[in-house]
Amino acid sequence: MRDFHPDEGEDHAQAAQPRIRLSDVRHVYGDVTAVGPLSLDVPDGEFLVLVGASGCGKSTLLRLIAGFETPTHGEVRVAGAPPVPGSTAGVVFQQPRLLPWRTVGGNVDLALDYAGVPRAQRPQSREELLTRVGLDRLADRRIWQISGGQQQRVAIARALAVPTSLLLLDEPFAALDALTRERLQDDLRAGTGTSGDDAARTTVFVTHSADEAVYLGTRIVVLGRQPGRIVLDLPVDLPRSGVDADDLRGAARFAALRAQVGHAVKEAAAT
Numbered sequence: 001m002r003d004f005h006p007d008e009g010e011d012h013a014q015a016a017q018p019r020i021r022l023s024d025v026r027h028v029y030g031d032v033t034a035v036g037p038l039s040l041d042v043p044d045g046e047f048l049v050l051v052g053a054s055g056c057g058k059s060t061l062l063r064l065i066a067g068f069e070t071p072t073h074g075e076v077r078v079a080g081a082p083p084v085p086g087s088t089a090g091v092v093f094q095q096p097r098l099l100p101w102r103t104v105g106g107n108v109d110l111a112l113d114y115a116g117v118p119r120a121q122r123p124q125s126r127e128e129l130l131t132r133v134g135l136d137r138l139a140d141r142r143i144w145q146i147s148g149g150q151q152q153r154v155a156i157a158r159a160l161a162v163p164t165s166l167l168l169l170d171e172p173f174a175a176l177d178a179l180t181r182e183r184l185q186d187d188l189r190a191g192t193g194t195s196g197d198d199a200a201r202t203t204v205f206v207t208h209s210a211d212e213a214v215y216l217g218t219r220i221v222v223l224g225r226q227p228g229r230i231v232l233d234l235p236v237d238l239p240r241s242g243v244d245a246d247d248l249r250g251a252a253r254f255a256a257l258r259a260q261v262g263h264a265v266k267e268a269a270a271t
């Protein structure tokens with residue numbers, strides 16, 4: 001079995017203006033400081049994975065980047081501007097937030113409508129999105145007639161409908177069985193951080209799993225215990241294309257990175 005070494009990794013050059021800039025951000029709920037103070041730049045095209053123990057502020061950070069929350073202190077900028085909820089980023093939550101009485105296609109249509117895609121263009125956009133997540137044959141099914149994994153794919157299609165190159169995913173695969181999770185991870189990895197239309201897509205992905213973080217990320221940030229602060233900022237020097245998934249997961253370098261992330265999470269949780 002071949003292994004992978006740091007010098008085989010892609011060169012993720014820093015763009016002049018980062019897609020996301022967090023400057024001295026702190027967020028407080030009542031008397032709970034959930035995040036920060038924390039500063040972080042995320043360049044275009046990066047697949048950033050946020051890892052950390054429960055309650056360390058990962059979801060809050062994602063909500064700040066999406067514009068669903070305004071920081072108590074400091075500044076959040078996406079492409080140089082304050083984030084606008086609903087249009088700055090496509091967002092996928094832990095539980096898919098779909099309309100169960102609508103069809104799969106109808107749920108995607110709603111996102112396209114919200115994203116301002118003209119009515120005449122929607123059928124084609126809907127088909128393209130559903131084909132991307134492998135659900136084109138289920139467009140007419142109601143949400144309650146499809147599996148949890150398929151529902152999560154609809155949520156991803158909806159997020160991809162937002163005409164932005166920023167995708168925020170909050171533990172999207174946590175509730176899925178291992179097989180479905182691996183399939184969706186493969187889809188996501190293949191569609192980001194590589195080449196073609198998605199080359200510039202920036203992704204922020206929240207997970208508890210060190211394994212998932214190493215498999216998906218081009219960079220991993222481990223957050224310490226509340227209030228969330230960065231305890232490890234790790235570039236992932238694994239190849240993004242042309243490699244068999246099993247070979248990648250079985251590589252010594254993969255295991256070393258996974259151990260490093262797992263150790264940082266445990267240590268942060270214990271202090």
Ligand SMILES: Nc1ncnc2c1ncn2[C@@H]1O[C@H](COP(=O)(O)OP(=O)(O)OP(=O)(O)O)[C@@H](O)[C@H]1O
Pocket residue numbers: 029030032033034052053054055056057058059060061226
């Ligand atoms: N709306 C809220 N009101 C008050 N406190 C909140 C609110 N949302 C989150 N918190 C608190 O802020 C802290 C960070 O929460 P957050 O959900 O961001 O953490 P997390 O790392 O995403 O957790 P998990 O991994 O369990 O999903 C926690 O102490 C949480 O209880």
